[in-house]
Amino acid sequence: xxxxxxxxxxxxxxxxxxxxxxxxxxxxxxxxxxxxxxxxxxxxxxxxxxxxxxxxxxxxxxxxxxxxxxxxxxxxxxxxxxxxxxxxxxxxxxxxxxxxxxxxxxxxxxxxxxxxxxxxxxxxxxxxxxxxxxxxxxxxxxxxxxxxxxxxxxxxxxxxxxxxxxxxxxxxxxxxxxxxxxxxxxxxxxxxxxxxxxxxxxxxxxxxxxxxxxxxxxxxxxxxxxxxxxxxxxxxxxxxxxxxxxxxxxxxxxxxxxxxxxxxxxxxxxxxxxxxxxxxxxxxxxxxxxxxxxxxxxxxxxxxxxxxxxxxxxxxxxxxxxxxxxxxxxxxxxxxxxxxxxxxxxxxxxxxxxxxxxxxxxxxxxxxxxxxxxxxxxxxxxxxxxxxxxxxxxxxxxxxxxxxxxxxxxxxxxxxxxxxxxxxxxxxxxxxxxxxxxxxxxxxxxxxxxxxx
Ligand SMILES: *Cc1c(COP(=O)(O)O)cnc(C)c1O
Numbered sequence: 001x002x003x004x005x006x007x008x009x010x011x012x013x014x015x016x017x018x019x020x021x022x023x024x025x026x027x028x029x030x031x032x033x034x035x036x037x038x039x040x041x042x043x044x045x046x047x048x049x050x051x052x053x054x055x056x057x058x059x060x061x062x063x064x065x066x067x068x069x070x071x072x073x074x075x076x077x078x079x080x081x082x083x084x085x086x087x088x089x090x091x092x093x094x095x096x097x098x099x100x101x102x103x104x105x106x107x108x109x110x111x112x113x114x115x116x117x118x119x120x121x122x123x124x125x126x127x128x129x130x131x132x133x134x135x136x137x138x139x140x141x142x143x144x145x146x147x148x149x150x151x152x153x154x155x156x157x158x159x160x161x162x163x164x165x166x167x168x169x170x171x172x173x174x175x176x177x178x179x180x181x182x183x184x185x186x187x188x189x190x191x192x193x194x195x196x197x198x199x200x201x202x203x204x205x206x207x208x209x210x211x212x213x214x215x216x217x218x219x220x221x222x223x224x225x226x227x228x229x230x231x232x233x234x235x236x237x238x239x240x241x242x243x244x245x246x247x248x249x250x251x252x253x254x255x256x257x258x259x260x261x262x263x264x265x266x267x268x269x270x271x272x273x274x275x276x277x278x279x280x281x282x283x284x285x286x287x288x289x290x291x292x293x294x295x296x297x298x299x300x301x302x303x304x305x306x307x308x309x310x311x312x313x314x315x316x317x318x319x320x321x322x323x324x325x326x327x328x329x330x331x332x333x334x335x336x337x338x339x340x341x342x343x344x345x346x347x348x349x350x351x352x353x354x355x356x357x358x359x360x361x362x363x364x365x366x367x368x369x370x371x372x373x374x375x376x377x378x379x380x381x382x383x384x385x386x387x388x389x390x391x392x393x394x395x396x397x398x399x400x401x402x403x404x405x406x407x408x409x410x411x412x413x414x415x416x417x418x419x420x421x422x423x424x425x426x427x428x429x430x431x432x433x434x435x436x437x438x439x440x441x442x443x444x445x446x447x448x449x450x451x452x453x
Pocket of ligand 1: 105107142257258264311312
C-alpha cells in the first residue's frame with residue numbers, strides 16, 4: 001500500500017513517510033493508492049471478532065508492512081483499550097459514545113494510534129540528533145488527546161499551542177499537567193492565532209533544520225485512518241441487537257458532528273471497503289460550507305465563526321477533499337452518499353435541554369448538533385417512506401457522541417440547569433497544578449522560544 005498526494009505534484013510514499021511528514025511536499029493530503037476491499041466472508045467474521053483483532057485486521061492493509069505484525073497488534077490493542085458503547089437515547093436514535101477514552105473525546109483513538117506509530121518509527125531511526133517534534137494548535141480537544149496519546153513516547157516531543165482563557169477548565173488541565181515530553185504554550189490570542197503560528201513554523205527553514213516537525217491533526221493518515229474503527233464497533237453492536245434469523249438487519253444510518261470532516265470521512269472509507277453501513281449525515285454548526293455545497297454545488301469558504309460546539313468551528317474543512325476522492329469527485333455520487341444539515345446555537349442548546357428532560361440523556365454541544373440533525377434526517381426519511389411497507393425498518397440512526405459533556409460545562413450546565421459530575425477517570429486532574437509557558441500571539445515570539453530550547 002502506497003499513499004499519493006491529492007495535490008498530484010508529489011511522489012507516492014509509504015505509510016511510514018506519510019505518518020512522519022503528515023502532509024505531502026505539494027501541501028496535498030495523502031490518500032491510499034487503493035482502498036482495501038473486505039470480502040463477504042471477512043465481513044461475516046467481523047461481526048463477532050474481538051475489538052483488538054478487528055482493529056488489527058482493519059489497520060494492517062493501510063500500514064502496508066511498515067510495522068511488524070506483533071507490534072501492530074500491540075499498538076491496536078493499546079489504541080482501543082476502552083469502551084465504545086452504543087446506547088439508546090430514544091426509540092430511534094442511538095448514541096455511539098466515543099468519550100470513554102482517557103481525555104473524554106473521540107480524538108483519543110487517532111492520537112493514541114499515531115503516537116505509537118511515531119514511537120515505533122523513532123526507535124528505528126538511526127540519526128538521533130533531531131528529535132521528532134509534534135506541533136499542534138488546539139481549540140481544546142485535540143491538544144488533550146495528543147498530549148495524553150504521546151505522553152512518555154520515547155523519541156517524540158510534543159508542543160501544544162492553546163488560546164489563553166478559551167478552553168474549558170478540564171481541557172486546560174488535560175493540556176498542562178502531563179509534564180515529561182509534553183509542553184503547553186499558552187498563547188495570548190485566539191485559536192486562529194495558534195494555528196497561524198503552527199502553519200508558519202512548518203514553512204520556516206531554520207526551524208525545520210533544528211527539528212523534525214510533524215503535525216498531529218487529522219490530515220495525518222496515522223490519525224485519520226484508525227477513526228474507521230468506531231464504525232466497525234458500532235456496526236458490531238447494531239448487528240448483535242437487530243440481526244434476524246436470516247442474517248438481515250435494518251440500515252444503520254450515521255450522523256457525525258463534523259468540523260474538519262476527518263471522522264465522517266473515515267466512516268465513508270469503512271463503507272467503501274465493504275462495511276455495510278447506511279447513509280451518512282454530516283451535522284454542522286453555523287460553519288456550513290459543506291451543507292451549502294450539497295445544496296448548491298458551490299463550494300464557498302468563509303472564515304470560521306464561533307459557536308457553542310467549538311471543536312467544529314472550521315471554515316474550510318481539510319478532509320473534504322478526501323471524501324470527494326472516495327466518491328470519484330462526482331457530485332451526484334456525493335449527494336447520494338451524504339446529506340448535511342446546519343444547526344444553530346439556539347437549537348443546539350434547546351436540544352440539550354429537551355433531550356435531558358424527555359430522554360434523561362446529557363448531550364454535549366457536538367452530540368446535540370448531531371441529534372438535531374438526526375431528527376431532521378429521520379423526519380425526511382419517514383416522508384420518503386410513507387407509502388412503503390409498514391414494516392419498514394429504515395427509520396433509525398446513530399449519532400456519534402464525540403465528547404463528554406463535562407468538557408463543555410458552561411453550555412451544558414446552563415442548558416440542563418444542573419451541575420455535571422466529573423467522571424472518576426479524570427477526577428485526579430483536579431488536584432494537579434497547571435504548568436504552561438505564556439506566549440505572545442505572534443510568530444517571532446514563538447520562533448524565539450523554539451530556537452532557545
Ligand atoms: C474534533 C471534534 C469534532 C469534529 O471532528 P472532525 O473529524 O474534525 O470533523 C467533533 N466533536 C468534537 C467533540 C471534537 O473534538
